[in-house]
Amino acid sequence: MKSTKLAKSELVKLFMRPAIYFLTGFLVVALILVSIIYNPTPRENNQVDFGTINQTVSDVFSVFNDSSSTDKDAKINIDKNLNEAYNRLNTFNTASDLRETIITKIEKIQTFMTQSSGSGFYNLLITLANNPNDENARKNFINALSVLREDALSIFTFLDTEINSENIDFYITQNQLIEIKDFFYKLATIIAREAYLQTYQSDELINLGNRISEDYDVSLVIEKLTSYKKIELNQDSVNQIINKYYNKIVYTGKLVSSTYDNQSGINTTNDEKNENNENQNESQEDITVLDEIYTQAVLFVSKNADSKESKDIDDLNLILTQYKNASIISTNLINASFAIEKAKGYSDKEINNYIGFSGFNSGTYKEQIQLNEYLLNNKIFDGKYLNNFNINSTIGTEVSAYDFAFFAMQILSFVITIFAIFFTVSSIAGEQAGGTMKMLAMRPYTKTKIITGKLLSCICFSLMFVVIASITSFVVGFSLFGLGSEGNIVVVFNSSFAFELPAILVFIIYLIMLMFNIIFYIMVSALLSVILRSTAFATFITFIIYLAGIIINAVWANTTWYVFLPFAHLDLFKYFGGASSSPQLFGINTILDGNFLVSLIVIIGLILIMDVATKVIFKKRDIS
Amino acid sequence: MEQQKSRDETIVLKVKNLTKKYGERVAVNNLNFDIKKGEIFGFLGANGAGKSTTMKMLSGIANPTSGEIFICGKSLTKNFEKAIINLGGMVETPQFYPYLTGFQNLKYFASLYSNISKQKIMDIVALVGLSVRINEKVKNYSLGMKQRLGIAQALLHNPKILILDEPTNGLDANGIREIKSFLKKIARQRGTAIMISSHILAIMEDVCDRVCIIDKGRIVETKTISEIKRRYTSNGTHYIKTNAPNYAGMILEKQFAIKCKISGDKVLLTTNEKDLARIIIKLTSFKIPIFGAGEINYSLEDIYLNVVGVDNEIK
Incomplete structure (x- = not known):
């Protein structure tokens, strides 16, 4: 059966x-x-909402354009956010070098410790060793010890406070960082405070000095640090990102002049635009997304400047919202691509070990990119889709x-x-x-x-x-x-x-x-x-x-x-x-x-x- | 040849070299037997002899270690579904779904076959005598009612052979009587072969055509009831119970030239009723006290104990 x-x-x-x-x-x-x-x-509807009662359409537009505004939805701040994202990406490779900074600091200590002349630590140690009863030598060496202590402490503090997920530019794991911090902390702490050092006899000082020389080889630390690979962005990729997600979107101020002459409605079709190409100097490629949207706004304002109707104000706000969202989309694309670039060559599991990448999930960024590219390509600039579908919030507003x-x-x-x-x-x-x-x-x-x-x-x-x-x-x-x-x-x-x-x-x-x-x-x-x-x-x-x-x-x-x-x-x-x-x-x-x-x-x-x-x-x- | 063939067609169950081992322990050892159409076949043995194990293997509940089982000519291992559909069984206490009624249980089992109508189910319910309480939940059934329901579920699909393990378990005297006539009826009228196991010999005696005695996993013998009885009646047809059996026996042999055997407090002899009366009078004249006399009723119990031995430890 x-x-x-x-x-x-x-x-x-x-x-x-x-x-x-x-x-x-x-x-x-x-x-x-x-x-x-x-x-x-x-969901947030992310709407821009300028305009109080009794303002005209052109008043509202002025509020939007006010370059001293602190409102996050004002154009000046929208543009600023986008440009910041752009700068972070564009200047990453040439920005100040955190790893080099650290290495330089440590090299200074190295020099100080190993210098065999002048007021170098090692020199003063030898001097004291040879003249243990010389009070001066003793005082000088105590001084050197204190300086060393200060330097080590300052490196430790620097490592402790200055390395964070924003500015890290080389691959280092939490454990590796702790190892280095430990080194300098221990170095600092085996040297007593100056007041206490003063009570040390010469032979105690010499012992301490020898121990330090033997056990704390700073060059090893420098070797390690140098071996940690630098995070470098592939310049071609960066240029691609800038081209796709910034140059085509950012506001350049170029207005689509043909639409000024157009009597019929806000949006011109591509065909009409091409026909009018002969009348313009700029070709279609130069018009960015934000330019286009801004032009729409300008056109709308020029037609309805004095209107106080709430419907007209709402329509203007809708256009301004599109401006804001298009900019956010661009920012999202730049940030997500930036993150993926930084983690290139590593699997999620591997990269999660490194500082600045814990919890890194390439899936998240890739989804962001797919989503935002989709919105961009389909010119969907209302806010409802900006955040990815999430079962714990709502589908719509x-x-x-x-x-x-x-x-x-x-x-x-x-x-x-x-x-x-x-x-x-x-x-x-x-x-x-x-x-x-x-x-x-x-x-x-x-x-x-x-x-x-x-x-x-x-x-x-x-x-x-x-x-x-x-x-x-x-x-x-x-x-x-x-x-x-x-x-x-x-x-x-x-x-x-x-x-x-x-x-x-x-x-x-x-x-x-x-x-x-x-x-x-x-x-x-x-x-x-x-x-x-x-x-x-x-x-x-x-x-x-x-x-x-x-x-x-x-x-x-x-x-x-x-x-x-x-x-x-x-x-x-x-x-x-x-x-x-x-x-x-x-x-x-x-x-x-x-x-x-x-x-x-x-x-x-x-x-x-x-x-x-x-x-x-x-x-x-x-x-x- | 033809005789062989027609004989084979009437063989409903054929067991060849059936063996079941649990690790080292051999529970069933090389069983061989056949059951014919319409035959009521008894499986007789002590507890632990291997009766239930054998029946489990026949009904597909346990896997044989080696050997073959053929139901209506189809091998149980090679052609399970086509073989087992000819078999209905009730092995150990029948279990049902307690949250369903008797009828719902039967309906469920019936739905596993094709074309068993509601009417057919009700007919079988009437046949086993459960019509009154068939619509109550099984969890409220007594053991006897469950037994009847067990037989009912075994009959639903009109099997050619019925395997019943201790079918009178939990039945009262009336129930046992009903079951006996019931089994005889379906064997004779429908031609259903029946294999029953029991250790209550009275039932087997009354119902079975052939009996197979099994001990420690082996078949000791397989004979018809009359064959078994005939063998033992060579001991004598009548008995006389006395407290001086040896003396009585000596007198009978010396004085009356009657051969007899002594069994406990009984003198066994072959005679008839009339002669028995004369013998009793003669013995009394010798002042031998007689406590009882009559026809020997060879129960299967006597035979069984004789064959298997009284000394039977639980393994």
């Missing part, structure tokens, strides 16, 4: 279990709790049923998974212990088909409950919040492709990826059931593994051994734009050197292996 026939009978039997009422009850309670605690921060459904499903899926585990274990280990499995053994189904049938029924059951829970969540969300205004989400897939999808499709993708997760745990519980044969043990251990997965994902996602665990691959939805979101409730969000295809293969592979193992073990062992 076909295992689907058995699966159907098992499914019917499953729904007759009293535990189903518990499951429904739990879900209802969970949904109620979620409704109570759900309080998302709606208002809370919608989709947002609620996403959030609710995270909690409900936890409940559903627990019950899926429970039902799988019951259906295998439970029936074995309870003796009903032997009643199944006599039916015309091979042992393999028995397992297949049971697994299919558990998977079907989970799917049904996922669908029911989703629809219910959506309905509840709809009654609480309505549909909201935004329909589409820009999804970045695998940190490589950005595209717009309707929210409902993204939700369905989320549910499909959720099913992979649930099926994985069903397989784990089935395998443990046939091995352990005890309902209690199999449920307990699978539950522990599930919990461990959640906790490890939340806490240790950045460690080196994390990627070898299957947990690293269980949340497939993170590849749909998850890297740059803040951590989800019950899932990981960091794609660390990750790839959708790899994770998919790992999960499917593990599921298949567990499937085969379960069936083999079940077949070999007697049922009772």
